[in-house]
Amino acid sequence: MPTGGRTTLVQYLIEERRRHPEATGDLNALITDVALACKAISRKVAFGGLAGVLGSAGSGNVQGEEQKTLDVLSNQIFLRANEWGGHVAAMASEELDDISLPPGQYPRGKYLLAFDPLDGSSNIDVNVSVGSIFSITRAPDPDREATTADFLQPGREQVCAGYAIYGPSTMLVITLGSGTHGFTLDPVLGEWVLSHPDLKVPSATREFAINASNSRFWEPAVRRYVDECLAGRTGPREADFNMRWIASLVAETHRILMRGGVFLYPKDNKDPAKPGRLRLLYEASPISFLIEQAGGRASTGRSRLMDVQPEALHQRIGFVFGSADEVERIEAYHREPADDFRSPLFGKRGLFADIV
Numbered sequence: 001m002p003t004g005g006r007t008t009l010v011q012y013l014i015e016e017r018r019r020h021p022e023a024t025g026d027l028n029a030l031i032t033d034v035a036l037a038c039k040a041i042s043r044k045v046a047f048g049g050l051a052g053v054l055g056s057a058g059s060g061n062v063q064g065e066e067q068k069t070l071d072v073l074s075n076q077i078f079l080r081a082n083e084w085g086g087h088v089a090a091m092a093s094e095e096l097d098d099i100s101l102p103p104g105q106y107p108r109g110k111y112l113l114a115f116d117p118l119d120g121s122s123n124i125d126v127n128v129s130v131g132s133i134f135s136i137t138r139a140p141d142p143d144r145e146a147t148t149a150d151f152l153q154p155g156r157e158q159v160c161a162g163y164a165i166y167g168p169s170t171m172l173v174i175t176l177g178s179g180t181h182g183f184t185l186d187p188v189l190g191e192w193v194l195s196h197p198d199l200k201v202p203s204a205t206r207e208f209a210i211n212a213s214n215s216r217f218w219e220p221a222v223r224r225y226v227d228e229c230l231a232g233r234t235g236p237r238e239a240d241f242n243m244r245w246i247a248s249l250v251a252e253t254h255r256i257l258m259r260g261g262v263f264l265y266p267k268d269n270k271d272p273a274k275p276g277r278l279r280l281l282y283e284a285s286p287i288s289f290l291i292e293q294a295g296g297r298a299s300t301g302r303s304r305l306m307d308v309q310p311e312a313l314h315q316r317i318g319f320v321f322g323s324a325d326e327v328e329r330i331e332a333y334h335r336e337p338a339d340d341f342r343s344p345l346f347g348k349r350g351l352f353a354d355i356v
């Protein structure tokens with residue numbers, strides 16, 4: 001990484017490319033196009049109601065979710081920024097039923113780009129941080145037209161992943177497999193400046209994030225974990241825990257990268273057709289790559305998320321990530337037979353184990 005003065009995203013990417021003498025520069029060009037899309041979305045977010053970007057678009061996506069105006073707009077911005085660059089073989093988006101091929105292009109690009117153009121869209125209208133998430137993998141065969149099946153690669157195959165967060169300041173956080181690095185958008189020069197090199201997630205934490213309104217649908221291992229956190233100093237963990245829930249995956253990830261913590265959107269029994277809330281290819285996979293590269297752990301709750309073989313473009317999955325000690329604990333709870341515990345206070349090992 002360059003030393004002295006400001007390091008911009010472009011400088012960082014050039015430096016990274018030096019470590020790969022065989023690289024053609026295509027990946028860097030693609031990341032620059034993605035970063036440009038994020039910059040454009042950031043401007044739309046900043047103008048908010050003045051740019052007419054709030055509210056519903058009056059349509060739904062392939063997953064039956066209401067599309068916000070900014071979901072649709074951000075999707076268009078991502079597509080336009082990347083379809084003519086010659087670097088992608090195809091794109092997949094939360095907001096598109098099927099993959100998108102670049103228009104009439106030959107030779108095709110070498111990469112597959114999957115993205116959630118606007119994450120946390122329920123927060124747009126209330127002016128809370130939202131973001132964009134992206135994942136880049138290699139097209140298995142750039143000599144033929146890319147297919148949906150080409151996108152179904154485990155997370156460990158990603159060559160780059162990142163997110164932009166549109167918060168009080170706009171940041172781009174990326175990994176190319178050599179650490180996780182944060183760039184802040186200089187709003188005057190319009191440049192991404194390296195502000196948070198080599199982010200590290202502490203292995204221990206006393207902060208967890210989960211949507212507790214789903215508690216009646218949780219599996220016993222998740223219920224046990226949360227019960228034990230809530231029991232605090234007087235429970236089996238012998239420590240008080242704090243809780244957060246922003247409902248923007250990007251914002252939760254950012255907090256965890258900044259100060260640690262654990263996030264759970266676990267597999268539950270709310271809707272048998274949906275094994276989890278978050279999408280594997282353009283939410284959980286890229287966030288996992290960023291978290292692992294920052295020394296954290298990313299899991300389905302049972303095992304490493306980046307080893308899951310995807311089966312569908314918009315597949316959902318249970319997702320637990322953050323400080324390694326907590327994620328390991330949650331995985332261990334899932335391995336234990338459920339009837340071994342009911343709650344921290346009343347289970348076999350609990351304070352009142354003898355009286356129940």
Ligand SMILES: O=P(O)(O)OC[C@H]1O[C@](O)(COP(=O)(O)O)[C@@H](O)[C@@H]1O
Pocket residue numbers: 065094116118119120121122211247248249250265277
């Ligand atoms: O509304 P819930 O159930 O708390 O879900 C919140 C989760 O849904 C998401 O908003 C899904 O993202 P989208 O806004 O891209 O659909 C995540 O960012 C967040 O973690």
Ligand SMILES: [Mg+2]
Pocket residue numbers: 116118119120249283
């Ligand atoms: Mg999302």
Ligand SMILES: [Mg+2]
Pocket residue numbers: 071094116117118119120121
């Ligand atoms: Mg989205």
